[in-house]
Amino acid sequence: MEQLIIKGGNPLRGEVNISGAKNAALAILPAVILSEGISTIENLPYIEDIKHLVEILENLGAKCNFKDKHTLVIDSTNIEKYRAVYGSVKKIRASYYLLGALLGRFKNAEVAMPGGCNFGQRPVDQHIKGFKALGAVADLKNGMNKLKADKLIGTNIYLDVISVGATINIMLAATKAQGVTIIENAAKEPHVVDTANFLNMMGANIKGAGTDVIRIIGVEKLHGVRYTIIPDQIEAGTYMIAAAITKGSVTVKNIIPKHMDPLTAKLIEMNCIVEEGDDYIKVTAPEKLYATNIKTMVYPGFPTDLQPQITTIVACSHGTGIITENVWENRFQYVNELKRLGFNITVEGRVAVTKGPVNLMGAEVFAHDLRAGAALVLAGLASVGTTTISNAKQIYRGYENIEGKLRVLGADIEKV
Numbered sequence: 001m002e003q004l005i006i007k008g009g010n011p012l013r014g015e016v017n018i019s020g021a022k023n024a025a026l027a028i029l030p031a032v033i034l035s036e037g038i039s040t041i042e043n044l045p046y047i048e049d050i051k052h053l054v055e056i057l058e059n060l061g062a063k064c065n066f067k068d069k070h071t072l073v074i075d076s077t078n079i080e081k082y083r084a085v086y087g088s089v090k091k092i093r094a095s096y097y098l099l100g101a102l103l104g105r106f107k108n109a110e111v112a113m114p115g116g117c118n119f120g121q122r123p124v125d126q127h128i129k130g131f132k133a134l135g136a137v138a139d140l141k142n143g144m145n146k147l148k149a150d151k152l153i154g155t156n157i158y159l160d161v162i163s164v165g166a167t168i169n170i171m172l173a174a175t176k177a178q179g180v181t182i183i184e185n186a187a188k189e190p191h192v193v194d195t196a197n198f199l200n201m202m203g204a205n206i207k208g209a210g211t212d213v214i215r216i217i218g219v220e221k222l223h224g225v226r227y228t229i230i231p232d233q234i235e236a237g238t239y240m241i242a243a244a245i246t247k248g249s250v251t252v253k254n255i256i257p258k259h260m261d262p263l264t265a266k267l268i269e270m271n272c273i274v275e276e277g278d279d280y281i282k283v284t285a286p287e288k289l290y291a292t293n294i295k296t297m298v299y300p301g302f303p304t305d306l307q308p309q310i311t312t313i314v315a316c317s318h319g320t321g322i323i324t325e326n327v328w329e330n331r332f333q334y335v336n337e338l339k340r341l342g343f344n345i346t347v348e349g350r351v352a353v354t355k356g357p358v359n360l361m362g363a364e365v366f367a368h369d370l371r372a373g374a375a376l377v378l379a380g381l382a383s384v385g386t387t388t389i390s391n392a393k394q395i396y397r398g399y400e401n402i403e404g405k406l407r408v409l410g411a412d413i414e415k416v
């Protein structure tokens with residue numbers, strides 16, 4: 001089992017380059033299925049979730065060739081299968097995008113139920129509702145989601161809850177439906193916009209991505225393109241918090257600063273100095289960090305995928321902080337691990353109350369999921385002594401070379 005061993009206490013200083021966005025890449029690679037031709041995808045993050053997805057695409061018949069770690073050439077011309085079985089599918093959440101993409105291309109899709117982080121029920125009812133509205137018959141049998149349609153016909157779809165996954169999945173299938181599909185109450189996250197931009201470059205006709213109404217006019221054919229994935233908002237946010245929690249000063253490069261607004265505002269509220277350029281943000285820690293309150297929301301609200309990380313820094317700050325998790329019903333499991341280091345956090349349902357400052361001492365901890373693991377890394381960096389994080393493979397699902405990037409900034413961290 002992979003472990004990360006951190007000797008805490010070093011202030012992080014310097015510059016760090018942010019990789020491509022995991023959640024955009026995990027939607028864009030399945031979107032390639034809708035095209036026939038050769039696409040080159042650049043700025044792919046070199047992380048475990050992408051490796052699993054590429055394996056799935058190869059099993060479906062796509063020819064995948066990494067030109068370098070971050071550039072993948074995919075020939076989707078000869079994809080013939082529309083069935084993706086358990087194996088790699090169960091390892092990632094985003095395998096549900098295969099449903100929309102395969103349904104769009106073959107009017108048929110059979111995909112094992114997805115995996116991913118466990119922080120609640122994670123239903124896919126809104127995805128299925130959308131596919132049915134487009135004309136598909138849906139069936140769940142023996143752990144396989146099956147979709148079949150004679151033809152897909154555009155229609156109006158109102159999402160009962162704002163869902164990133166359902167918005168992108170319906171967009172994928174509707175791209176090749178006949179006529180116009182309108183998704184109302186759509187998610188506005190940067191990766192929804194990035195996926196729509198990618199589909200449009202391939203020849204799709206999608207307008208309104210980034211607002212809550214997306215209009216898709218179906219097209220018959222999509223072609224291969226060269227596309228560069230946007231930078232990862234959550235990785236960038238994790239390094240911004242790392243700068244502040246270690247009392248350091250870090251320039252986080254190759255990012256879209258606008259995507260960081262909800263976090264930037266909170267770090268400023270906590271007393272950090274934040275300087276913004278066209279494609280970078282520099283965070284400098286103050287003498288004293290003050291606790292604040294956070295409510296996670298859909299974009300442009302505070303992202304739930306930065307909740308464990310922000311909770312960690314709020315909990316080391318002076319005063320009382322209240323963190324409310326509005327997206328997932330069970331996303332505070334990592335708090336018990338933080339407590340091993342000396343944090344004072346009380347959780348009641350979807351609310352965590354933190355009291356600081358605290359004296360943190362390294363300990364052995366377990367990464368239950370990806371962002372929980374990131375929170376433990378931050379906590380380890382801020383603690384005195386050694387923190388050993390086991391199940392670190394969760395962290396490598398979403399963070400490229402995290403120990404290498406942190407070491408360059410001055411952290412004492414190693415992977416064993």
Ligand code: UD1
Pocket residue numbers: 023026093094120121122123124125126127128161162163164165166187304305327328329
């Ligand atoms: C995506 C991200 C995940 C992030 C989440 C919210 C990927 C691979 N994962 O997950 O990292 O935490 O967005 O920003 O991009 N819901 C339903 N029915 C559905 C779908 C969702 O009730 O059919 C609910 C969920 O239970 C949750 C909320 O809607 O409470 C948001 O979920 P959603 O945006 O769909 O998250 P994911 O796409 O799974």
